Amino acid sequence: KIPTDTIKRLFRYYRALLESRETKVVSSEELAKLTGSSAAQIRKDLTYFGEFGTPGKGYNVEELGHQIKGILGIDREWTVALVGIGNLGRALVPYQGLKSEGFRITHLFDSDPKKIGMACAGLKINDINDIKLVLHNTGTKIAILTVPSDPAQQVTNILIDAGIQAILNFAPSRISVPPEIRVLNIDITNELARLSYYITKNINS
Amino acid sequence: KIPTDTIKRLFRYYRALLESRETKVVSSEELAKLTGSSAAQIRKDLTYFGEFGTPGKGYNVEELGHQIKGILGIDREWTVALVGIGNLGRALVPYQGLKSEGFRITHLFDSDPKKIGMACAGLKINDINDIKLVLHNTGTKIAILTVPSDPAQQVTNILIDAGIQAILNFAPSRISVPPEIRVLNIDITNELARLSYYITKNINS
Ligand SMILES: NC(=O)c1ccc[n+]([C@@H]2O[C@H](COP(=O)([O-])OP(=O)(O)OC[C@H]3O[C@@H](n4cnc5c(N)ncnc54)[C@H](O)[C@@H]3O)[C@@H](O)[C@H]2O)c1
Ligand SMILES: NC(=O)c1ccc[n+]([C@@H]2O[C@H](COP(=O)([O-])OP(=O)(O)OC[C@H]3O[C@@H](n4cnc5c(N)ncnc54)[C@H](O)[C@@H]3O)[C@@H](O)[C@H]2O)c1
Incomplete structure (x- = not known):
C-alpha cells in the first residue's frame, strides 16, 4: 500500500517538473531543491510506481512529468x-x-x-x-x-x-x-x- | 518530537469534545466514533502531552477540551x-x-x-x-x-x-x-x- 504522504508529494514533484520544462534532465537533488523534500525521499517515493530515470543520470523531465500525470489520473479531464x-x-x-x-x-x-x-x-x-x-x-x-x-x-x-x-x-x-x-x-x-x-x-x- | 499528524488529530479531538458538551465523561472508544481515529491512536496521541483521564473511566469532557485548547494555543485570541x-x-x-x-x-x-x-x-x-x-x-x-x-x-x-x-x-x-x-x-x-x-x-x- 502506498503511503498517503507519498501521493501528496507526487503532485509537488509534478509541479516542480512543470516549472523545469526548459531543462531536459533533472537530478533528484535538483528536484529536492524545488520541492523541499530530500533527494532520498524523492527516489523512494518514485520506486513505489516503477523504474524511473537512469541511476546517475537523473530523470527525463518530460517523460517523468507524463508518467506522474498518468499515475495521478490527471492526464485526462x-x-x-x-x-x-x-x-x-x-x-x-x-x-x-x-x-x-x-x-x-x-x-x-x-x-x-x-x-x-x-x-x-x-x-x-x-x-x-x-x-x-x-x-x-x-x-x-x-x-x-x-x-x-x-x-x-x-x-x-x-x-x-x-x-x-x-x-x-x-x-x-x-x-x-x-x-x-x-x-x-x-x-x-x-x-x-x-x-x-x-x-x-x-x-x- | 511530536508527529505532525498527532497535532492535526488533536484539533479534531477538540472539535469532537465540543460536540459532546452535554456529556460529562467520554471514553476513547466514543471519541474514536466521533473523529474517525482508533481508540488506541487517541490514547497514544494524548500521552505525548501528559496524563489525561482515568484509565477505565474515560476523559472529563470539559477538562480535556480545556487542556487541548491550551496545548494548541487556542485558549487565547x-x-x-x-x-x-x-x-x-x-x-x-x-x-x-x-x-x-x-x-x-x-x-x-x-x-x-x-x-x-x-x-x-x-x-x-x-x-x-x-x-x-x-x-x-x-x-x-x-x-x-x-x-x-x-x-x-x-x-x-x-x-x-x-x-x-x-x-x-x-x-x-x-x-x-x-x-x-x-x-x-x-x-x-x-x-x-x-x-x-x-x-x-x-x-x-
Ligand atoms: N479563487 C480560488 O478559489 C482559489 C482557490 C485556491 C487557491 N487559490 C489561490 O489563491 C490565490 C488568490 O487567488 P484569487 O482567485 O483570489 O486571485 P485574485 O487575482 O482574485 O486575487 C489576488 C489578489 O492579490 C493581490 N495582490 C497581487 N499582488 C500582490 C502583492 N504583491 N501584495 C499584496 N497583494 C497582492 C491582487 O491585487 C488581488 O487583489 C492565488 O494564488 C490562487 O492560486 C485561489
Ligand atoms: N467562507 C469561508 O471562507 C470558509 C472558509 C472555510 C470553510 N468554510 C466552510 O465552507 C462552507 C461554506 O461556507 P460559506 O461561508 O460559503 O457559507 P454560506 O452560508 O455563504 O454558503 C453556504 C451555501 O450552501 C447552501 N446550502 C445550504 N444547505 C444546502 C443543501 N442542503 N444543499 C445545497 N446547498 C445548500 C446555501 O444556500 C448557501 O448558498 C461552510 O461549511 C463553512 O464552514 C467557509
Missing part, C-alpha cells in the same frame, strides 16, 4: 460538481488554477430558491434535488462541498446516490461515507490551530 | 493579517468559523491601488507597503496569504520583516522561509489530484 454557492463556493467557481490540471467545475447546485436558476461565473445554479437527473450520463465523479456543517452529511448521501465517488469537503464537520467513497477535508480553522500550536511551542521553548 | 483581497481572500474575511476558535482577521492588505482604502466586510484594505507600520504593536503573528504565485515569495519576505511568524499559504507555489517561521500550504488542486488518483486506482484494481 475531470468534470467536477460544486454544491453550496455561498461565500466560499462562489470564489472557487471561477478559479483558473483547477482548469490547468484538468479539473473543470461544470455543474453547480444549491438549495436556496433565491439562488436556483441564477448564474455564477457563467454556470447555471441547479436545484440540489435534481442532481441525479442533471449529472446523469455526464461521468461526473468528483464533487466539492461548500455547504454549512448541518446539511453536509445529508448532501453527501445525495451526492453518492448521484454517482459521486470522491468529495473535497470544506465544511468543518466529519462526513461519513461507505469504504469505496473517498473524502478529503480542508479545515482552515484546523490549519490555523496548527500554526498557533507552533508559535506557542516556540514561545515556551 | 489571535489577530490575523490577510494579504490579497481577491476572489478567495474576499470569501475568507467574513468567515465566522475562524472567530469561534479565537482567530480574528483584523488587518487586510493588497497592492492594487483600486482596492487600497476600500472596505471589505467592514475592514479597511491597507497598502501592503505600509504593513510594518500598520501591524506595529498589534502583536499580529499569523498571516493568511491569498496572492497569486508570482508575488507570493516577495510578499512572504515583507510579512516576516513585519513580525509575522506563521503563514497559511493558498498560492500554489512553494515559499521559502527561515527555520523559525512556520508555513502551512493549502493547495486545492493537489487535493483534487489526490482524489483523481484514488478514483483511477479503484478503476484499475
Whole structure:
C-alpha cells in the first residue's frame, strides 16, 4: 500500500517538473531543491510506481512529468460538481488554477430558491434535488462541498446516490461515507490551530 | 518530537469534545466514533502531552477540551493579517468559523491601488507597503496569504520583516522561509489530484 504522504508529494514533484520544462534532465537533488523534500525521499517515493530515470543520470523531465500525470489520473479531464454557492463556493467557481490540471467545475447546485436558476461565473445554479437527473450520463465523479456543517452529511448521501465517488469537503464537520467513497477535508480553522500550536511551542521553548 | 499528524488529530479531538458538551465523561472508544481515529491512536496521541483521564473511566469532557485548547494555543485570541483581497481572500474575511476558535482577521492588505482604502466586510484594505507600520504593536503573528504565485515569495519576505511568524499559504507555489517561521500550504488542486488518483486506482484494481 502506498503511503498517503507519498501521493501528496507526487503532485509537488509534478509541479516542480512543470516549472523545469526548459531543462531536459533533472537530478533528484535538483528536484529536492524545488520541492523541499530530500533527494532520498524523492527516489523512494518514485520506486513505489516503477523504474524511473537512469541511476546517475537523473530523470527525463518530460517523460517523468507524463508518467506522474498518468499515475495521478490527471492526464485526462475531470468534470467536477460544486454544491453550496455561498461565500466560499462562489470564489472557487471561477478559479483558473483547477482548469490547468484538468479539473473543470461544470455543474453547480444549491438549495436556496433565491439562488436556483441564477448564474455564477457563467454556470447555471441547479436545484440540489435534481442532481441525479442533471449529472446523469455526464461521468461526473468528483464533487466539492461548500455547504454549512448541518446539511453536509445529508448532501453527501445525495451526492453518492448521484454517482459521486470522491468529495473535497470544506465544511468543518466529519462526513461519513461507505469504504469505496473517498473524502478529503480542508479545515482552515484546523490549519490555523496548527500554526498557533507552533508559535506557542516556540514561545515556551 | 511530536508527529505532525498527532497535532492535526488533536484539533479534531477538540472539535469532537465540543460536540459532546452535554456529556460529562467520554471514553476513547466514543471519541474514536466521533473523529474517525482508533481508540488506541487517541490514547497514544494524548500521552505525548501528559496524563489525561482515568484509565477505565474515560476523559472529563470539559477538562480535556480545556487542556487541548491550551496545548494548541487556542485558549487565547489571535489577530490575523490577510494579504490579497481577491476572489478567495474576499470569501475568507467574513468567515465566522475562524472567530469561534479565537482567530480574528483584523488587518487586510493588497497592492492594487483600486482596492487600497476600500472596505471589505467592514475592514479597511491597507497598502501592503505600509504593513510594518500598520501591524506595529498589534502583536499580529499569523498571516493568511491569498496572492497569486508570482508575488507570493516577495510578499512572504515583507510579512516576516513585519513580525509575522506563521503563514497559511493558498498560492500554489512553494515559499521559502527561515527555520523559525512556520508555513502551512493549502493547495486545492493537489487535493483534487489526490482524489483523481484514488478514483483511477479503484478503476484499475
Ligand atoms: N467562507 C469561508 O471562507 C470558509 C472558509 C472555510 C470553510 N468554510 C466552510 O465552507 C462552507 C461554506 O461556507 P460559506 O461561508 O460559503 O457559507 P454560506 O452560508 O455563504 O454558503 C453556504 C451555501 O450552501 C447552501 N446550502 C445550504 N444547505 C444546502 C443543501 N442542503 N444543499 C445545497 N446547498 C445548500 C446555501 O444556500 C448557501 O448558498 C461552510 O461549511 C463553512 O464552514 C467557509
Ligand atoms: N479563487 C480560488 O478559489 C482559489 C482557490 C485556491 C487557491 N487559490 C489561490 O489563491 C490565490 C488568490 O487567488 P484569487 O482567485 O483570489 O486571485 P485574485 O487575482 O482574485 O486575487 C489576488 C489578489 O492579490 C493581490 N495582490 C497581487 N499582488 C500582490 C502583492 N504583491 N501584495 C499584496 N497583494 C497582492 C491582487 O491585487 C488581488 O487583489 C492565488 O494564488 C490562487 O492560486 C485561489
